Amino acid sequence: MSEALAIDVQGLTKRFGDKTVVDDFSMQVPRGKIYGFLGPNGSGKTTTIRMMCGLLKPDAGGGTALGHDIIRESREIKSRVGYMTQKFSLYGDLTVRENLTFMARLHALKNTTSVVEAALEEYALAPRANQLADTLSGGWKQRLALAAASMHDPGLLLLDEPTAGVDPKARRDFWDRIRVLARKGVTVLVSTHYMDEAVQCDNIAFIAYGRKLIDAPSADIPERVGLITWRIEGKGLQPIYDALHGADGVDQIARFGSALHVSGRDAERLERAIAPYRGQDGLIVEKAKTGLEEAFIWLMTGSEDNFQ
Amino acid sequence: MTSLSRILAIMGKEFIQMLRDRLTFGMMVGIPVMQLLLFGYAINTDPRNLPTLVEMGDNGPASRAITQAMETSEYFDLIGLTTSAEETESALQSGDVLFVVTIPPNFERDLLRGDRPQILLDADASDPVAAGTGAGAFPTLVQEALAPLLGEMSPPVQTVIHRRYNPAGRTALNIVPGLLGVILTMTMAMMTSMALTREAERGTLETLLATPTRPHEVMIGKITPYVFVGSIQVAILLAGARLLFGVPFLGSPFAFLAAVSLFILVNLSLGFLFSTVARSQMQAMQMTFFIFLPSILLSGFMFPFAGMPAWAQTLGQALPTTHFIHAVRSIMLKGAGFRDVIHDIWPLAVIFAVIATLAMLRYRRTLD
Numbered sequence: 001m002s003e004a005l006a007i008d009v010q011g012l013t014k015r016f017g018d019k020t021v022v023d024d025f026s027m028q029v030p031r032g033k034i035y036g037f038l039g040p041n042g043s044g045k046t047t048t049i050r051m052m053c054g055l056l057k058p059d060a061g062g063g064t065a066l067g068h069d070i071i072r073e074s075r076e077i078k079s080r081v082g083y084m085t086q087k088f089s090l091y092g093d094l095t096v097r098e099n100l101t102f103m104a105r106l107h108a109l110k111n112t113t114s115v116v117e118a119a120l121e122e123y124a125l126a127p128r129a130n131q132l133a134d135t136l137s138g139g140w141k142q143r144l145a146l147a148a149a150s151m152h153d154p155g156l157l158l159l160d161e162p163t164a165g166v167d168p169k170a171r172r173d174f175w176d177r178i179r180v181l182a183r184k185g186v187t188v189l190v191s192t193h194y195m196d197e198a199v200q201c202d203n204i205a206f207i208a209y210g211r212k213l214i215d216a217p218s219a220d221i222p223e224r225v226g227l228i229t230w231r232i233e234g235k236g237l238q239p240i241y242d243a244l245h246g247a248d249g250v251d252q253i254a255r256f257g258s259a260l261h262v263s264g265r266d267a268e269r270l271e272r273a274i275a276p277y278r279g280q281d282g283l284i285v286e287k288a289k290t291g292l293e294e295a296f297i298w299l300m301t302g303s304e305d306n307f308q
Numbered sequence: 309m310t311s312l313s314r315i316l317a318i319m320g321k322e323f324i325q326m327l328r329d330r331l332t333f334g335m336m337v338g339i340p341v342m343q344l345l346l347f348g349y350a351i352n353t354d355p356r357n358l359p360t361l362v363e364m365g366d367n368g369p370a371s372r373a374i375t376q377a378m379e380t381s382e383y384f385d386l387i388g389l390t391t392s393a394e395e396t397e398s399a400l401q402s403g404d405v406l407f408v409v410t411i412p413p414n415f416e417r418d419l420l421r422g423d424r425p426q427i428l429l430d431a432d433a434s435d436p437v438a439a440g441t442g443a444g445a446f447p448t449l450v451q452e453a454l455a456p457l458l459g460e461m462s463p464p465v466q467t468v469i470h471r472r473y474n475p476a477g478r479t480a481l482n483i484v485p486g487l488l489g490v491i492l493t494m495t496m497a498m499m500t501s502m503a504l505t506r507e508a509e510r511g512t513l514e515t516l517l518a519t520p521t522r523p524h525e526v527m528i529g530k531i532t533p534y535v536f537v538g539s540i541q542v543a544i545l546l547a548g549a550r551l552l553f554g555v556p557f558l559g560s561p562f563a564f565l566a567a568v569s570l571f572i573l574v575n576l577s578l579g580f581l582f583s584t585v586a587r588s589q590m591q592a593m594q595m596t597f598f599i600f601l602p603s604i605l606l607s608g609f610m611f612p613f614a615g616m617p618a619w620a621q622t623l624g625q626a627l628p629t630t631h632f633i634h635a636v637r638s639i640m641l642k643g644a645g646f647r648d649v650i651h652d653i654w655p656l657a658v659i660f661a662v663i664a665t666l667a668m669l670r671y672r673r674t675l676d
Contacts, residue, residue, distance in 0.1 A: 055517055079520040089511035106519040148515075 006031045006156045006187035007052060009063030009070065014047050014056060014210075021047045023210040024061070029189060029203075031155075034182050036201030036218065037191035040300050044210040045191045046086055049158045052189075053083045066155050079107060082154035086161045088141045092134030096125050096144055099133055100151065107152040115151055123147040123177070139170025146177055150186070157181060159190040163197065175200060195293045204292075206299055213299050222290040225298055227251065228267050230274055231288035233259040240277060249273040252298050263294055331586075335594050339601070346605045346620075355438050355615020357385040360407040363396050364389050368416030370457055374427070377453035378409070383442045396430070400472065401642045402651065403634055406432045406614055407442055419454075419464055426466045433471035434641045435482045438612035443469050473641045481556075484549040485640050486609040488542060488568075489633040493575055493603045494596070496538050500531060500579025501592035509588050523671055531576050538572040558643035564636065567649065570656045571632040577664040578628075584670035603629040631655045 007029035014022040022044040029035045039045050050056040052065050054074025062069065068076040090099045100119055104112045120126040123143050128136065133144060142162055150157060159178075163171045175197060182188055190201070198204055198218060205215040216224050232240060237260055244250050244262055249269030254261050264270035278285050326333055362375055378384045384407060390396060396408040410428040412418075418425035429446050431439040447467040458464050474481045507513040516526060549555035557564075578599065579592075586592035604610055606624035613624060613634070624630045635652035638644035646653075 053518060055514065075520050075522075078518060081518075083518040085511060085514050085518075087511045089515045091512055092510070103515075103519070106516070106521050108520075 004030060005064075006033075007035075007063070007065050007189065009052060009061065009065075011061030012048060012051055012058045012063070013060040014044075014051060015059050021210050022051070022058075025207070025210070025212055026061075026063075027205055027212065027215065029187060031187050032182065032185050033202045034178065034188045034190065034200065036198045036204040037189055037207070038193070038198055038204055038296060039191075039207035043208045045207060046160055048207065049083070049160050049189070049191065053081050053158055054078055055083075079152065080155055082149035082152070082157045084142075084145050084149040084157070084159045084162050086164065088133075088145060090133050090141075090145060090148060093132060095130050095132055096120070096136070097129040099144065100125075100148055103148045104151055109152055119147045119151050137170075139166045139173070142166055142170070142174055143177070146174065150181060154186065156187045157189070159188065161191050161193070163192065163194065171197070195291070195296075198292055198296075206296060208300055213302075218292065221292060222295045225290065225295040226265055227263040227290045227294065227298055228265070228270055229261050229263040229288045229290045229294065230270070230285060231256075231259050231261055232274070232277055232283060232285050234280075234283035236282075244273060247273045252294065252301065254294060254297070261288060261291075261294060263290060263298065331591050331594055335598065338598070342601060346602065350616050350620035350623075351605060351611045352615040352617075353437065353611060354441060355612040356382040356441075358383065358406040358438060358442055358612075358614045359387045359404065360384040360409065360442075361396055361399050361405045362386060362389050363393060363408060363410045364391060365411050365413040366415035370416050370419050370454060371411045373453045373457060374409075374411065374450055377449055381445070381449055383445050383449070398648065400430060400432055401638060401644055402648050403432065403638055403642075406438055419458070422464070424464060424466055426468050428468050428470065430470045430472055432642075433474040433477055434637055435608075435612055436471075436474060436477040436479055438614060439471065440477070443471065478553075480553040481641055482637065483609075484545070484553055484555045485636040486607075486633045488545050488636055489571070489607065489629045490600075490604055490609055491541055491545065492538055492568075492571060492632075493629050494600055495541060496534060496572055496575035497579040497582065497599065498593060498596040499534050499537065500576050501582035501586060501596055502579075502589045503530060503534070504580060504583030505586050505589045505592040508583075527580065527671070531580070534576060534579075535572060538575075542568055555640065557640050559639035559648075560645040563644065563646040563649050563653075564639050566646065566653060567632060567635045567639070567656070570653065570660060571628060574628045574656060574660045574663060577660060577667050581663055581667040581670065584667060599627075603627050606630065607633050609633055625655070626659075628656055628659045631659075 005028050007027060010026045012022055012025040013020065025044070025048055037045050037049070047056060051058045052070060054070060054077050057071060062071050064070060065077050066080050068080070070077060091102070094102065097116060097120065100116045101112060104115050109115050120129050123146070125144060125147060128140065133141065136144060146159070146162065163174055166174065171194070178188055178190065190197070192198060201218050203216065204218045204221055206213045214221060214224060237255070237258075241253060241255070241260055244253050244260070249264050249266055250262055250273050251265055252263045262270070262274055264273070274285060277283055360378065362378070364371060375386060375389070379386050387405060396410070399405045400408055408430040410430070412425055412427070415425050415427070427450060429443060431443045433439040446469065450465060450467050454464055471477060507516065546557070550557065579596070582592050582595045586595055602623070606616065606620055607613070607627055607630040608624070609629070613621065613630065616624065631652040635649040638649050
């Protein structure tokens with residue numbers, strides 16, 4: 001049954017000292033999907049990913065990655081999973097080609113040279129093949145890291161915030177690469193803070209304070225969260241913002257360019273809060289779709305209340 | 309404009325950081341304390357009570373007067389009497405004793421006849437400092453010991469002093485083999501601990517651990533290059549010792565090879581052990597320093613080992629460098645073979661086993 005699932009883990013728990021970093025985490029990722037892994041900083045995303053590829057031993061729980069037990073068969077997992085660390089962790093004092101060759105040899109790949117040259121071509125790294133990795137820009141470093149993590153044709157890629165601190169163009173290029181890999185049938189679990197990346201995922205799991213709060217197709221998430229959002233557009237929004245912030249029925253308020261997004265769970269109470277602004281001169285009040293970002297900020301706010 | 313509040317802010321911050329890095333702070337306090345104790349108590353540039361063996365060819369009152377005088381003097385520490393010339397030779401070669409006094413047969417008779425018999429002091433002069441004081445004091449000591457027996461007679465005996473292994477008393481002969489030990493300790497332990505810590509510090513360890521690479525593959529792969537480096541260092545030092553300073557190599561190359569290989573392994577595993585404790589390259593370097601300092605001061609490299617108080621000698625015995633330097637000096641300068649240095653080889657093997665076990669136990673296979 002796990003053959004259809006690239007990742008199938010149950011009850012993963014990890015403690016560092018008396019701090020529970022990951023708490024009873026379960027997740028099923030079908031093969032061939034791009035799965036987004038979201039959550040605030042320090043929510044346990046990195047720890048969870050490390051447990052999935054055998055770098056950390058869970059204190060409780062277990063499961064499989066690509067059908068291999070994450071505790072007992074970590075070696076099999078390591079040779080079939082590609083893992084890209086959050087921080088660039090190849091050798092800065094080796095060239096691009098030397099780094100790739102080194103990784104290819106650690107994976108004991110046959111005909112290393114042709115594999116490396118193919119990766120250099122595929123990731124357009126060939127012109128920089130002899131450049132020291134340290135001298136690459138952030139975007140190119142990430143590209144090199146992805147090339148290194150996928151050279152051994154892994155069935156599953158675990159990417160830990162691969163595009164953090166990378167410019168928009170390089171991010172877009174990076175995601176093109178991810179989609180190319182996914183089309184080849186690679187399952188991708190990618191953690192990110194960028195909403196434009198999150199919407200590109202088939203599914204999203206949201207984790208906060210070590211607990212998974214939601215796990216659903218990305219298109220369904222705003223609805224699942226259950227927020228109703230009104231958009232108020234016009235001039236002189238600051239007083240309105242101040243008035244509505246924390247008002248009864250308003251669970252969340254945010255600025256979006258020249259508009260305010262006012263969200264709440266209870267339609268009637270929300271309506272009462274915004275009613276005074278309807279029909280005012282120069283103000284447009286209209287129903288809006290709750291966005292992913294609002295949904296996540298809402299989830300984070302809620303989890304703070306639960307856990308802090 | 310200079311701002312006092314900014315300077316105070318930076319000072320405050322610096323103190324906080326200093327106190328947070330406990331290892332560095334420990335070093336700052338520990339090093340002066342260690343230096344003070346070692347230099348003050350352990351190190352003796354004017355060594356006394358050096359181990360001495362007496363070969364008694366004669367057992368008359370005159371001979372006994374001499375041994376008694378030696379016993380009461382602070383230069384010599386009589387650890388035994390023997391009649392076997394073979395025993396004295398091996399004791400000297402293995403470094404168990406620094407002096408051998410030979411009282412010839414019929415010493416008493418010849419003395420009373422006024423034949424001015426010879427009394428021989430063999431000094432292990434491979435360390436000229438250690439041998440110097442004792443050898444210098446010996447003739448007077450003998451004269452004074454015999455004076456009550458013989459009255460005013462002019463020099464009743466001839467004291468002959470043999471400065472063995474290093475007749476010219478050149479310090480280079482003693483320093484160079486010691487340097488081998490010190491340099492290997494420094495570079496081998498430091499290089500490996502830093503090379504391994506660097507992987508953790510830069511995050512590349514995570515990349516390594518995420519591949520199917522096995523721990524021992526990492527260990528062997530990372531350490532072997534440093535074995536080569538160590539071998540090259542040994543070759544350079546040996547060649548330089550011979551060509552520049554004329555330091556001989558008299559003993560068994562096999563014994564030398566055994567001692568060097570074992571010693572390199574000890575230091576590499578020590579570096580490996582440090583790397584499992586240190587969180588940064590800086591800490592790894594500090595830890596090497598903590599072992600390096602006593603290795604220089606207590607190993608007999610800089611100051612005569614036999615001149616140190618008992619507790620310092622015990623401490624020194626726990627240092628691999630002590631055994632290595634001792635063995636290499638015997639091999640190079642005294643022509644010792646494997647059997648002569650076995651009492652230095654086995655402690656090295658024990659130390660290696662202990663350190664390697666500790667290192668393996670501490671090595672992390674995961675990021676936990």
